[in-house]
Amino acid sequence: MKQIKGPAIFLAQFAGNESPFNNFTEICQWASNLGFKGIQIPSWDGRLFDLLKAADSQVYCDEITGIAAEHGLVITELSTHLQGQLVAVNPAYDEMFDSFAPDEVKKNPAARTQWAINQMMAAAKASQRLGLQSHASFSGALLWHTMYPWPQRPQGLVEQGFKELAARWLPILNAFDDAGVDVCYELHPGEDLHDGVTFERFLEATGNHPRANILYDPSHFVLQQLDYLAFIDIYHERIKAFHVKDAEFNPSGRSGVYGGYQSWIDRPGRFRSLGDGQVDFNGIFSKLTQHGFDGWAVIEWECCIKHPLDGAREGVDFVNKHLIRPTERAFDDFAGMGADEVLNNKILGIK
Template sequence: MRVGYHTITWGGVVGDPVGVTSVKDLYYRVNGPMDRAIAEIASLGYEGIEMFDGNVADFAGRPQELVSLLESAGVQLVGVYTGGNFIYDEILPEELSRVTRAAELASRFGASSLVVGGGARRASGTRGEDYKRLAAALDKVNDIAQAHGLEACYHPHLSTIVESPEELDLLMPITRIGFCPDTAHLAAGGGNPAELIRRYPDRVRHVHLKDARLSPLEFLPLGAGEVDFVAVLDALVETGYDGWLIVELDSYDGDPREAAAQSKTYLDRLLATIGPAVTHPTNGDAP
């Protein structure tokens, strides 16, 4: 296992306004400087980064700029995060077009994972067939990812139709896509992250390590919230997971580098107890 960090807190996540009238262009985006994010993440000793599809798309016309930023920092692009409603037949081709674009760019810049969230909650309430629609769409996403040499994984997320363990259990048996457990979202949805990792050991393709206080919900650096990361890491080692651990913080009011450093210090202490299953290099600039 290797450790990376998501660029989300360097500006906070937004959606493209053009998506209100053009679904195919509705990318996620961090509204902040990616050059600073990449450099600061690398300075703390993280080996990789994850970015949103919109931020990677910003470099589509100037690819060497992103390549140079990654090479200069000494980190690699690990994953690209995208998403969609995935339950509405009429707009699904538009959403899959955007997913395909994200996969093309992820592959071009050397990523290994396509991380996908989604499954809209209808204003009128979730219908039973919505899980079948979501599963079928995710199978198409999985095929798109494989065609571009990527591993696709589904990220359960608050505000979607897959928040709780019961909802996850409705989806996973009817789709082929991998599983990206996000520790904070699973806990906030009423689940035990370690138990859910053990429930789907052969489906875990990518991991988001995230902490939170659950009531009222507040996302926090690792070690500052309620998630039991000792249990999570034990479950990952027990199931033989050997992929990336991506530390993430959905929102943060303070300095994003300080939050990333706090998480790195906490995680390094835990990883030191595991041994060779996890690589956790340090950096002279890290606190």
């Protein structure tokens, strides 16, 4: 068994226009003062990070890792959630997802897709220069609008959709393979990769690409009512990143999994700060440790009630409390006997 590293924090929800959240040095100081040991960087946020510069310049990457190290921090992963989303966008969502793209490619879906692919290629190189092993992203979606179909889907639609999704991602996965970095898809409602079955479909369509892996976030499984502990047993070999995020599901006689178009605070399924939801983190940390996961436990703060700064501060102690140092020996070794083939034969009744 190996030990999970942490605590770390995803900076996306904290970046802003005011100090200390508007530049890399000060946000590192803030995270360090709270007790974090790692940071996951949102690569699209120019206030904190320049992705294209990182892809081209080892000097810049060394500067970034050096600033983090000065504050006792390690960069755990880069994130391209927004860019990964734009690798595959169904036209039904063009207007909404244009907000993720730079002005020069808005209202031009083909240019936007190519921009996103170029961003992913840059992220592979930047991750390599930073010495990272994993990368966090979204898959994008061509099929999501047919998730609960009426009328029924035409035959072959799902297979065709995953074939196209794989075709867009294969060059990216190959670039990450060349860089020695795993792409970890956060399985998330709204993405074509949102549960185990859809991840398996994608794996099959990519020829079981070795760099197609999983960012495990149990909160999204609570909202789907998926067994998030059994998921670890099934997919642990592909889990290469971990978001520590809490959630709760409180169905009523008026609303269930789909949420009734309500705001987050009124939905039956909603994200909560660590310890305020229903996720069994004792079970999660135990299973991940049992299966040898040695990546980072990265807090992703999202809560419809609690202030983010309180969630970050409380999250440090929460993760530290759940980290498990694996045992190096069995609890009953004191009563054990050394290897003795003759004795074993006697016990087995073998002459």
